[in-house]
Amino acid sequence: MTYGTDSVNERFRSQRIVLWGVGHTNAHVLRMWGLQRFSDTELVCVSNFPKATYSGMLPGVLAGQYPASAIEIDLVGLCQQNGAQLIVEEVTGVNLAERSLQFRERPPLPFDALSVGIGSVPTTSGVLFAPQAQVLQLKPMQTLSTRLQQTLSAVAANRPASPLRIAIVGGGAAGVEVALCLRRYVKKTFETFAEVCLVHAGEEVLPGVTTGLRQRVQRELDRSGILVHTGRRVVSVEVEYLHCDDGYTIEADVVLWAAGAVGPSILSQLGLPTEERGFLQTDSTLSVCGHPGVFAVGDSGTIQNTTMAKAGVYAVREGPVLWNNLFCHLTGTSMRRYVPQHSFMKLLNFGDGRAAGEWRGFSFEGKWVWWLKNWIDTAFMKKFRVADT
Ligand SMILES: Cc1cc2nc3c(=O)[nH]c(=O)nc-3n(C[C@H](O)[C@H](O)[C@H](O)COP(=O)(O)OP(=O)(O)OC[C@H]3O[C@@H](n4cnc5c(N)ncnc54)[C@H](O)[C@@H]3O)c2cc1C
Structure with a gap:
C-alpha cells in the first residue's frame, strides 16, 4: 500500500x-x-x-x-x-x-x-519451541496488545479460577519492566491474578546498570512476588513448560520472549x-x-x-x-x-505510579521518578503527533 x-x-x-x-x-x-x-x-x-x-x-x-x-x-x-x-x-x-x-x-x-x-528482535537462537506452546514475541510491538489479549483470554478460559502462570524470558530492562507491569494488566483485564516469573541466562538481571539500581529493582520484584531465575538459559519451550540448560523446569501457561537483541x-x-x-x-x-x-x-x-x-x-x-x-x-x-x-539516565517503570532510575552512578526511586519518566516519554511522543486539520 x-x-x-x-x-x-x-x-x-x-x-x-x-x-x-x-x-x-x-x-x-x-x-x-x-x-x-x-x-x-x-x-x-x-x-x-x-x-x-x-x-x-x-x-x-x-x-x-x-x-x-x-x-x-x-x-x-x-x-x-x-x-x-x-x-x-x-x-x-x-x-x-x-x-x-x-x-x-x-x-x-x-x-x-x-x-x-x-x-x-529478541534472540531465539538455540531454543526449541513446540508448535502449540503459547509464546509471545515482543515484536512486532504494533500487535503485542492484541496478541497478549487473545492469548491470555484463551488460557484464562481454560484455567478458570486459577492464576495465570506467565514466564518472561530475558532479564534486561525490557523484560524487567514488562514483568513488573504485566501483573496489573492481568488483574485489570481478567480479574484474576498472575504468577509471574522472570528467567535470565546471566548471573544478575539488568546487566550494565549500577548495583544500586539493581538492588532497588530486585526489592521491587520480591515485593511484587515475581520469582527471578538467574543463571538459567531456556533451551526449549513446550506446552506449559520451559526447560533450562541446568535441567530445571518451569511451569508456565504463557511465555513472553524478551531475550537479548539481535x-x-x-x-x-x-x-x-x-x-x-x-x-x-x-x-x-x-x-x-x-x-x-x-x-x-x-x-x-x-x-x-x-x-x-x-x-x-x-x-x-x-x-x-x-x-x-x-x-x-x-x-x-x-x-x-x-x-x-x-x-x-536509565528509568524503569514499576507500573504502580513509581519508577526507579540511575544517573551518573547514583540510583533513586519513587513517585517523582515516574513523574520524570512520564514527562520525558510524553514530550517525545508529542513531537510525532499529527496536527489536527
Ligand atoms: C519493552 C521495551 C522497552 C524499552 N524501553 C526502553 C527505554 O525505556 N529506553 C531506551 O533507551 N530503550 C528502551 N528499549 C529499547 C528500544 O526500544 C530500542 O533500542 C529502540 O526501539 C531502537 O530504535 P530503532 O529505531 O532502532 O528501532 P524501532 O524503534 O524498533 O523501530 C523500527 C521500526 O521499523 C519497523 N520495521 C521492523 N521491521 C521492518 C521491516 N522488515 N520492514 C519495514 N519496517 C520494519 C518497525 O515496525 C518499527 O516501526 C526498550 C525496548 C523494549 C522491547
Whole structure:
C-alpha cells in the first residue's frame, strides 16, 4: 500500500532518500523533512505497519497507565503532514548494484540514499519451541496488545479460577519492566491474578546498570512476588513448560520472549557487512562500511569498535547526525561523526505510579521518578503527533 499524493516510481525528482523502518532515528528525519526539506529531493518511508510504536511507554500500556494509542505514531498522517510518501509493504532485499529496495508485491524502489532502521528482535537462537506452546514475541510491538489479549483470554478460559502462570524470558530492562507491569494488566483485564516469573541466562538481571539500581529493582520484584531465575538459559519451550540448560523446569501457561537483541534476519541477507549478532556494521558517520549512501541506524546498526547497548536513547541521539549526513551524502560534503555518550539516565517503570532510575552512578526511586519518566516519554511522543486539520 502506498500513501501520498504522487506515484512513487513515476514522479519526477532528481534525488530520493528512502527510510526503511520508521523508528527512533529515521522518525527524526521524517520530522525534520516537514520543517526543512532538501530541494529536488523526495523522501519515501517504507514500513511494515502504517503505525510505529514507542517502546519506552509499552510497559506503561501493560500497567494500564496509558491507552494503547498513546504509544502509536500515525505514519500515514505524519508522512502526509511532512510531505513524504509512505509504502507499507514487505521488503525482500536490496539491489546494491542498482541501488534499489526490492519488495514482494511492488516494483523496486531506486534510492540515492538509504537509511536502514528496522530495529532489532529478541534472540531465539538455540531454543526449541513446540508448535502449540503459547509464546509471545515482543515484536512486532504494533500487535503485542492484541496478541497478549487473545492469548491470555484463551488460557484464562481454560484455567478458570486459577492464576495465570506467565514466564518472561530475558532479564534486561525490557523484560524487567514488562514483568513488573504485566501483573496489573492481568488483574485489570481478567480479574484474576498472575504468577509471574522472570528467567535470565546471566548471573544478575539488568546487566550494565549500577548495583544500586539493581538492588532497588530486585526489592521491587520480591515485593511484587515475581520469582527471578538467574543463571538459567531456556533451551526449549513446550506446552506449559520451559526447560533450562541446568535441567530445571518451569511451569508456565504463557511465555513472553524478551531475550537479548539481535538483528532481524533480513539484515544478514542484504549482502551488506554484519557483525556477530546480525546487525549492520557501520563507521562513525552511520554509513554501512564500504557502502556510501547506505546508512544503518538505531538498533539495526553497530558502529565498529563500539560496545553501546541497543537502546532507544542512542537511536534518538543518532537522528540529528543522520539528518546532517544524508544531506552531506547528497551534496558531496563531509559528514559528521556520531559520538555515543558514555552513559545515560536509565528509568524503569514499576507500573504502580513509581519508577526507579540511575544517573551518573547514583540510583533513586519513587513517585517523582515516574513523574520524570512520564514527562520525558510524553514530550517525545508529542513531537510525532499529527496536527489536527
Ligand atoms: C519493552 C521495551 C522497552 C524499552 N524501553 C526502553 C527505554 O525505556 N529506553 C531506551 O533507551 N530503550 C528502551 N528499549 C529499547 C528500544 O526500544 C530500542 O533500542 C529502540 O526501539 C531502537 O530504535 P530503532 O529505531 O532502532 O528501532 P524501532 O524503534 O524498533 O523501530 C523500527 C521500526 O521499523 C519497523 N520495521 C521492523 N521491521 C521492518 C521491516 N522488515 N520492514 C519495514 N519496517 C520494519 C518497525 O515496525 C518499527 O516501526 C526498550 C525496548 C523494549 C522491547
